[in-house]
Amino acid sequence: MNDIFLTVLLTLDATIRVSTPLIFAAMAGLFAERSGVVDIGLEGKMLAGAFAAASVASIVGSPWAGLGIAILVSTSLAMLHGFATITHRGDQIVSGVAINILVAGLTIILGLAWFHQGGLTPALSNESRFLSITLPFVEQLALIPVLGPIYKELISGHNILVYLAFVVVPMVWWVVYRTRFGLRLRAVGENPKAVDTAGLSVIKLRYKALIVGGVLCGIAGAYISTAHNAQFTRDMTAGQGYIALAALIFGKWRPLTVMLACLLFGFLDAVAVRLQGVSIPGIGEIPVQFIEATPYLLTVILLAGFIGRAIPPKAVGTAYVKER
Amino acid sequence: MNRDTRIAWINGLLLPFLNVLTAFVATAVVFLLIDVNPIEAAEVLLYGSFGYEEGIGYTIYYTTNFIFTGLAVAVAFHAGLFNIGGEGQAYVGGLGAGLAILFLDPTLGAWVFIPASIIGALVFGALWALIPAYLQAYRGSHIVITTIMFNFLAASMMVYMMVHVLRETGQMTPQSELFPTNAWMPFVHDVMAGFGYTIEASPLNLSVLLALLCSVLVWFFLWHTRWGYAIRATGKNSTAAVYGGIKPKRIIIVAMCISGALAGLVSVNELVGYQHRLIMDFHLGYGFGGIAVALMGRNHPLGIIVAALLFGTLYQGGAELAFEMSGISRDIVVVMQGLVILFCGALEYMYRPWLVRNLAPVNTQGELGATP
Numbered sequence: 204m205n206d207i208f209l210t211v212l213l214t215l216d217a218t219i220r221v222s223t224p225l226i227f228a229a230m231a232g233l234f235a236e237r238s239g240v241v242d243i244g245l246e247g248k249m250l251a252g253a254f255a256a257a258s259v260a261s262i263v264g265s266p267w268a269g270l271g272i273a274i275l276v277s278t279s280l281a282m283l284h285g286f287a288t289i290t291h292r293g294d295q296i297v298s299g300v301a302i303n304i305l306v307a308g309l310t311i312i313l314g315l316a317w318f319h320q321g322g323l324t325p326a327l328s329n330e331s332r333f334l335s336i337t338l339p340f341v342e343q344l345a346l347i348p349v350l351g352p353i354y355k356e357l358i359s360g361h362n363i364l365v366y367l368a369f370v371v372v373p374m375v376w377w378v379v380y381r382t383r384f385g386l387r388l389r390a391v392g393e394n395p396k397a398v399d400t401a402g403l404s405v406i407k408l409r410y411k412a413l414i415v416g417g418v419l420c421g422i423a424g425a426y427i428s429t430a431h432n433a434q435f436t437r438d439m440t441a442g443q444g445y446i447a448l449a450a451l452i453f454g455k456w457r458p459l460t461v462m463l464a465c466l467l468f469g470f471l472d473a474v475a476v477r478l479q480g481v482s483i484p485g486i487g488e489i490p491v492q493f494i495e496a497t498p499y500l501l502t503v504i505l506l507a508g509f510i511g512r513a514i515p516p517k518a519v520g521t522a523y524v525k526e527r
Numbered sequence: 528m529n530r531d532t533r534i535a536w537i538n539g540l541l542l543p544f545l546n547v548l549t550a551f552v553a554t555a556v557v558f559l560l561i562d563v564n565p566i567e568a569a570e571v572l573l574y575g576s577f578g579y580e581e582g583i584g585y586t587i588y589y590t591t592n593f594i595f596t597g598l599a600v601a602v603a604f605h606a607g608l609f610n611i612g613g614e615g616q617a618y619v620g621g622l623g624a625g626l627a628i629l630f631l632d633p634t635l636g637a638w639v640f641i642p643a644s645i646i647g648a649l650v651f652g653a654l655w656a657l658i659p660a661y662l663q664a665y666r667g668s669h670i671v672i673t674t675i676m677f678n679f680l681a682a683s684m685m686v687y688m689m690v691h692v693l694r695e696t697g698q699m700t701p702q703s704e705l706f707p708t709n710a711w712m713p714f715v716h717d718v719m720a721g722f723g724y725t726i727e728a729s730p731l732n733l734s735v736l737l738a739l740l741c742s743v744l745v746w747f748f749l750w751h752t753r754w755g756y757a758i759r760a761t762g763k764n765s766t767a768a769v770y771g772g773i774k775p776k777r778i779i780i781v782a783m784c785i786s787g788a789l790a791g792l793v794s795v796n797e798l799v800g801y802q803h804r805l806i807m808d809f810h811l812g813y814g815f816g817g818i819a820v821a822l823m824g825r826n827h828p829l830g831i832i833v834a835a836l837l838f839g840t841l842y843q844g845g846a847e848l849a850f851e852m853s854g855i856s857r858d859i860v861v862v863m864q865g866l867v868i869l870f871c872g873a874l875e876y877m878y879r880p881w882l883v884r885n886l887a888p889v890n891t892q893g894e895l896g897a898t899p
Contacts, residue, residue, distance in 0.1 A: 243671070287873040296609055296671050297822070298873030304815055305865025309557070311858040316561035319854060445675055452672065490691065496683035499676040506668035515669075 208349075212356040214473050219357070219365060220431060222469030224249065224440075226368045227423035228447035229454070229461045230375050231416035235281075237379065237456060238412035239392040239518040243299025244284055245420055246444025247306035252277040252424020254310040257324040257435035258317065260331040266429045269331070274421030280306070281417030282410075289409050292522035303444075311437060324428075324435040333362040333430035364426045371419070376458040388412055392516035395523040405523045423447075449502040452513050468498040533887035537879065541886075543825060543871065545878050550866040557862055563855055568848060575847020576840040582847070584715065584729020590832075590839030591731075591796045594738040596817025597824060597831040598745050599789035604826050605749055606782035607762035612659060612674025613790040613814030615681030616652040620791020621798050622688060623651025625703055625805035629693070633707035640710035644799045645737070645792070652791020653784040655681060660783030664776040670783070678814070689807055703805035712800040732800035734792075741789060742828040748785075758782050790814060812861065819864040822872040838864070 228245045235242035252273035260269030280302055287293040287301075311322040318324055338359035345351045379385040387408055391398045395405045427443070428435045450468055454461030475494040482488045505513050528536075558565040576586040596613045603610035610616075627647030628640055659673035689701035715731045749755040760768040761778040768775055797809045816838055823837070824830030838860070845857040870877075 241671075243675075283869075287869070291874055291877050293873035293875060294609075296611070297818075297868060300611065300815070300818060301865050301869035301873050303865075304819075304861060304868060308858045308861030308863075308865055311856060312557065312561060312862055315856055315858075316854050322856065322858075442679060445679065448672070449676065490687050492683040492687040492690075496680050499679045499683075503662070503668070503673055503676045503680075506672060507662045507666040508668070509666075 209352070209356070210477075212352060214470075214477055216357050216360075217473035217476065218466060218470040219361065220469075221472045222465045223365045223368045224423040224426050224431070224443055225447045225450055225465040225469055226372060226462055227419045227426065228444055229450045229465050230371055230458065231419035231423070232448055232451040233375065233379070233456060233458060233461060234388070234412040234419070235416045236451065236519050237392045237516055238388050238409045239395060239516060239521070239523070240284070240288055240409055240413060241295040241299065241520050242284070242413075242416060243296055243448070244280065244302035244444075245416075245447050246440055246442065247299075247303035248277040248280050248417060248420035249424040249427065249444050250303075250310055250438070250440045251280055251306045252421040253428035253439055254306075254314065254324070254424075254435045255421075256425035257327065257428035258314070260327055260429050261318075261325045261434070264328075264331045266331055266333045266425070269429050270422065270425040273425040274418050277421030277424060278414055278417030281413040281420070285410050285413045288522060289406055289413075292524065295520055295522075307438060310435070314435065322437050327429060327433040331429070332433055333364055333426070335360045335362050336366075362426075362430045364422065364430050367422070368426075372458055372462045379458060384411070389516075392518055395518050399523070399525060405525075409523075420444075446498055449498055452515075453498075453502055453505055455513050456516060471495075471497050530887045530889070534883060537882045537886060541882060542875070542879060545882075546871045546875060547823060547867070550863070550870040553866045553870070554859075554863050557859070561855065563852060568852070568855075571848050571851050572841070572844030574844075575851075576844040580727035581729045582843060584727065584731035585846075586836075586839045586843040587735055588729065588731045588796070588801070588839075589842040590835045591735045591738045592793050592813045593816055593820045593835035593838045593842075594742060594832060595789055595792045595796070596813045597820030597835050598741055598817075598828065599786045600817045600821035601824070601826040601828075601831060602745060602749070602758070602789065603782055603786040604821060605762045606758045606778055607765065608663070608779065608782060608786075609671050610656065610674055610783065610786045610790075611671055611814075611818070612656060612677050612787070613817045614810055615674070615678035615814070616655045616787040616790035617793040617810035617814055618681045618685050619655040620648040620652035620787075621794030621805060621809060622685065623647035623649070623791060624794045624799055625693070625706075626651075628706045628710045628799070629703060629805075631710075633709070635709060637709050637711075637713075640707070641712060641799070644710065644712075645795055648791040648794045648799075649788040650791075652794075653788040656783040656787025656790075657780065660780045663783075664779040670779075685807070689805065693805055695804075701807055706799070706803045710799065711803055712795065714800075730801040732796065734796035734800045737792065737795065739832075741792065742832055745789075746828040754781060790817070816864055818872070819867040822875075823867050 228249055232242045232245050255276040256269035256273035259272040260266050284298050284302060287298040288295045314322045314324055341355050341359050345355050379388065387398060387403060391405055391408045398408065399405050427439060432439065446468055450464035451461055454464035471494055475491050478489055478494065479491050555565040558568055575582055577583055596617065599613050600610055624644040624647045627643040631640060631643060655677060659670055659677055662668040662673050663670040693703045694701050695704045712732045712734055715733065716726050716728045718733065719726050749759060757773045757778050760771060760773055761775045765775040793810055793813050798805060802809060820831055820834040820838055824834035841860045841863055845860040848859065849856045
């Protein structure tokens with residue numbers, strides 16, 4: 204019994220660690236898409252952030268410096284996306300694809316030129332990473348049945364960015380639903396003309412949304428290379444940006460449900476790792492690939508309207524043309 | 528020259544030229560960033576891709592893949608659809624080609640195997656595009672998102688198939704059995720030897736003729752058939768197309784199936800033509816590369832062939848570059864693809880306002896009438 208309890212706890216613990224970058228990236232996507240800009244480039248911005256963070260952290264020796272540069276690089280890419288899609292009214296999807304492909308190549312080329320390690324960045328020492336934090340009173344509380352282990356295994360022992368992710372979600376909710384900026388953001392994604400008529404700049408609002416998204420993607424990238432791992436490796440985001448996009452749709456563009464979708468997808472990932480080669484009595488071995496494919500399958504089914512309906516912000520994907 | 532002709536020249540020729548030029552300049556800047564002389568790099572690259580027979584063979588071999596995926600993206604583009612799922616469709620197309628060969632009697636002749644594998648690739652590629660197309664047309668889900676999801680679904684499914692179903696017995700690496708030699712698409716060097724010409728061996732096979740044939744067929748189909756007209760009309764303005772008696776939902780299905788089928792043909796070149804077995808990840812990068820090719824080729828088969836040749840050159844030359852110069856790898860091609868998509872796609876109209884203002888200013892004298 205105790206064994207099963209511990210296995211469940213450890214799986215949930217892994218879920219939280221895997222979900223963290225998804226949450227940051229999905230929140231980034233939420234800002235962009237709520238403002239009416241499709242953001243396929245989450246993947247590329249995360250990858251660029253991961254590369255920047257690992258490079259700088261390995262040179263400077265501080266994860267915070269890495270995080271700062273990751274945010275800077277990711278935000279610059281977000282601005283490039285804005286320049287192409289908001290200023291020049293280019294296709295938002297084409298621009299996102301361009302960013303993803305560009306970053307996929309550039310991180311390897313620059314890594315190779317700067318570090319000469321086959322496209323990897325040097326392995327980070329503990330001082331230059333975000334390490335796990337043991338929360339106070341873990342040992343004292345560990346004796347309490349059920350709650351003690353939950354506190355010890357599940358809640359304590361994560362790095363600061365994990366806790367930040369779970370602080371960011373209510374903050375995003377508050378910004379989107381309870382502030383003036385949030386109201387305008389939602390309006391500009393639904394009906395930009397009305398916002399324009401009210402005398403607000405559609406362009407400025409969308410740029411602001413992309414800046415917020417850039418910052419969040421930068422954090423997601425830094426988490427992947429300097430907290431979850433200890434160096435940058437080729438294509439290390441491995442489609443997490445697309446999973447985050449799926450979670451954004453699955454959570455219907457609402458912060459709390461998007462977070463739950465991220466946790467669900469993270470959980471599936473953690474389960475897939477744990478079930479590798481394990482035979483379940485009565486069922487036999489479940490192919491890992493099947494569990495890995497579930498998030499994508501769920502999103503397709505949801506989008507097709509077979510379970511509920513996912514309705515995107517009305518103006519998403521279209522550039523705003525002010526009538527003259 | 529009046530203002531309208533000038534604007535047509537700007538849009539049709541000057542703008543695409545400047546965009547490609549910008550992508551090249553940006554690539555040169557990347558070379559400078561990593562301390563490589565761009566001119567020296569270009570020399571190595573050109574030698575690697577055109578300097579010797581084997582290199583030329585490789586270049587055209589890679590070009591073949593890019594023609595298939597470029598055409599695939601272009602057909603969907605003409606219908607107003609962005610098929611980002613070329614990766615998945617090419618991969619699953621490989622399954623179709625592979626299954627067709629592996630399940631046929633190995634004693635059959637090439638006249639059965641080659642068409643069967645082509646049909647297998649076409650059908651499976653089309654099927655993998657059919658589902659997202661159906662969901663877009665009849666269930667209202669966005670084609671871009673579903674095709675992205677289908678890329679990942681394809682990857683998972685193929686890993687499962689390769690590891691659990693098709694793996695060669697007694698082998699650790701997930702790859703299928705070798706195809707019977709009758710099922711190999713003939714190599715160009717073998718064919719040429721048959722005619723008495725000796726050229727160096729390379730992976731270049733007769734699939735390149737298939738790619739050229741497809742280019743002609745796509746051109747004929749899009750500009751000289753009723754369906755092609757319907758596809759272009761839907762892409763330009765689907766509401767207007769309805770008034771012309773066109774059913775956009777059906778067009779979405781047709782265009783996507785053709786697109787997926789073309790992407791699936793990558794596997795004919797890669798697997799039937801060169802690897803001669805089903806392997807993992809043979810498709811990587813070609814689906815996305817197709818987007819760059821289609822954008823650069825302005826969605827026209829002729830442009831696509833030229834753009835595909837450029838990327839084929841870069842692909843082969845990039846390998847030579849990585850071999851000759853330390854501190855650089857073939858990923859420079861990926862960078863270039865990204866830059867082409869950025870400048871020829873997303874920032875397509877960046878120079879337009881500036882060019883129009885300077886080269887075709889509105890005539891205030893009223894020659895054409897000032898726009899109100």
